[in-house]
Amino acid sequence: MSPTFYLYLSAILFTIGTLGVLLRRNAIVVFMCIELMLNATNLALVTFSRINGTLDGQVMAFFVMVVAAAEVVVGLAIIVSVFRTRRSASVDDANLLKY
Amino acid sequence: MPTAILASGLNASGPETAVFWILAPIAVIFALGMVFSRHTVHAALMLGGVMLILAVFYAAQDAPFLAFVQVIVYTGAVMMLFLFVLMLVGVDTKDSLVETLRGQRFAGVIAAVGFLLLLFTGIVNAGIHGSKGLHAVNYADNQPARGVQNAGGNVYQIAKLLFDRYVFAFEATSALLITAALGAMVLAHRQRHTPRLTQRELMQQRFKFGTHPTPLPGPGVYARHNAVDTPALLPDGSPSPLSVPASIELASQKQGREPRPAELGSAAAAHHPSSGKGQAE
Numbered sequence: 427m428s429p430t431f432y433l434y435l436s437a438i439l440f441t442i443g444t445l446g447v448l449l450r451r452n453a454i455v456v457f458m459c460i461e462l463m464l465n466a467t468n469l470a471l472v473t474f475s476r477i478n479g480t481l482d483g484q485v486m487a488f489f490v491m492v493v494a495a496a497e498v499v500v501g502l503a504i505i506v507s508v509f510r511t512r513r514s515a516s517v518d519d520a521n522l523l524k525y
Numbered sequence: 526m527p528t529a530i531l532a533s534g535l536n537a538s539g540p541e542t543a544v545f546w547i548l549a550p551i552a553v554i555f556a557l558g559m560v561f562s563r564h565t566v567h568a569a570l571m572l573g574g575v576m577l578i579l580a581v582f583y584a585a586q587d588a589p590f591l592a593f594v595q596v597i598v599y600t601g602a603v604m605m606l607f608l609f610v611l612m613l614v615g616v617d618t619k620d621s622l623v624e625t626l627r628g629q630r631f632a633g634v635i636a637a638v639g640f641l642l643l644l645f646t647g648i649v650n651a652g653i654h655g656s657k658g659l660h661a662v663n664y665a666d667n668q669p670a671r672g673v674q675n676a677g678g679n680v681y682q683i684a685k686l687l688f689d690r691y692v693f694a695f696e697a698t699s700a701l702l703i704t705a706a707l708g709a710m711v712l713a714h715r716q717r718h719t720p721r722l723t724q725r726e727l728m729q730q731r732f733k734f735g736t737h738p739t740p741l742p743g744p745g746v747y748a749r750h751n752a753v754d755t756p757a758l759l760p761d762g763s764p765s766p767l768s769v770p771a772s773i774e775l776a777s778q779k780q781g782r783e784p785r786p787a788e789l790g791s792a793a794a795a796h797h798p799s800s801g802k803g804q805a806e
Contacts, residue, residue, distance in 0.1 A: 427542040429656045430648060432582065435549045437644035439556050439575070441637050446560035448633035451625075454565055454611060458572050461603065462556055465579050468591075476586045479657025481679075484588050485686050491591075491598055492698050496705035498603050502610045503712035509614045510715070518625055 432473040439466035453505050453515045457498070464494045541585050552578040565611055573604045587659035590680045742768040 439462060446459030468487040475483025509515050552575050559571040576599040583592035624630060663679045687695055722730075731738050742765055745755040757768035 427538050427545065428653075429586070430653050431545060431549070432586070433648045433653070434645065435545075435552065435582075437641060437648065438553055441641040441644065442553070442556040442560055444640060445633060445637040448636065449560065449630055452565060454607065454614065455559075455568050458559060458568055458607060461599075462559065462572060462575060465576060465599070468595075469579055469582060472583055472586050472588050472591060475588070476659055477653055477656040479659060479662060481659065481662055481682050481686055484591055484679075484683060485691055487588075487591055488594065488683070488687070489691075489694060489698065491594060493701065495598055495603060496701050498606055499705045499709045500712070502606055503709040506610060506613060507712050515614050 429473045429477050433470055436466045436470040436473065439463075439469070451516050451518055453508070453517050453520075454502075456517060457501055457505065461494065461498070464490060544581065544585055548578045548581055566608070569604060569607050569611060572607075573600050576600045576604070587663060588679065590683055737767070744768050 443459045443461075443463035443466060446462070447456050450456050450459065468490055471483045471487040471490065473483075475481060475487075505515060508520055512519050555571040555574045555578070559568045559575070562568050562571065576595060580592045580595040580600075583589075583595055659679075663682055742757045744753045745757040745764075745768065747755070754769060754773050756764035756766060759765050
């Protein structure tokens with residue numbers, strides 16, 4: 427089976443993640459969509475690794491996972507502290523810098 | 526090695542194609558469901574499903590190590606963190622469906638479709654035909670060298686790359702993880718503005734302002750009713766409203782379930798026939 431299909435699936439999942447970031451207003455759901463985009467990229471990297479016959483792509487995917495884990499920790503801490511001060515997890519409510 | 530068996534079993538073209546065409550549509554449906562579900566918990570569960578399916582795809586593509594890391598790190602740690610924060614922030618915070626920017630949804634969908642077309646064009650233009658496969662690389666030096674069993678394999682080869690060519694990135698990763706842990710602690714830490722009250726001060730406050738200095742009575746526990754929304758009975762047989770927490774009382778009223786004083790009265794009579802009757806009369 428041609429590995430190109432995995433690339434198409436990866437592109438579709440990445441686009442769905444982008445769509446979620448554009449459409450949703452709940453900060454946690456936006457964050458989940460970002461995780462989906464990272465996962466889609468990982469799938470593409472693993473597929474590239476298979477196409478090229480080297481393991482470098484898999485090592486890249488491994489580093490993406492590590493960075494994603496760190497990003498989730500910091501991002502969720504930010505969401506919790508924003509929720510604590512503004513009592514809302516909506517990204518529309520965090521608009522103090524706008525005015 | 527079960528992972529090798531799993532990977533090699535899926536690598537035969539037929540089963541892999543079947544697995545892909547069964548799981549890929551499910552992954553897309555889950556991803557769409559995540560974007561369009563109103564409940565945040567549903568979205569989190571669907572994202573977990575997508576991550577598990579991606580782990581299967583990694584296993585099918587000669588990446589058993591990443592498949593297991595995906596399950597452990599993403600569905601294990603990251604999704605649990607998400608659910609934890611969901612519970613902390615409030616599960617029932619729903620998105621408002623009002624558009625704050627006019628036409629944002631339509632523009633977003635158009636942009637997403639355009640982006641997808643762009644990506645597809647790129648993949649088609651890349652002209653990828655076939656793949657070299659990783660089996661040869663994964664089992665490059667598969668001799669049990671110096672008494673080490675299963676010396677080759679995916680994990681061994683990734684470790685060789687990670688601690689050799691990418692060792693600097695690996696070390697930088699450790700700095701990143703420590704910084705992230707520190708950052709999370711700093712962000713989630715709450716500064717205490719008032720000094721912590723001692724037990725003595727708490728006691729004095731309770732007697733100064735409080736109308737009920739003693740602890741409130743606990744909820745009723747009877748032979749047939751063992752729930753926190755059942756009020757306790759006072760010595761004269763009447764239910765005590767203080768024994769039910771206010772929030773639970775509100776919730777049970779919302780569900781249309783009133784505390785049943787009549788039932789409670791009969792229960793009390795059954796339990797304490799002498800005291801109940803004597804006090805009532």
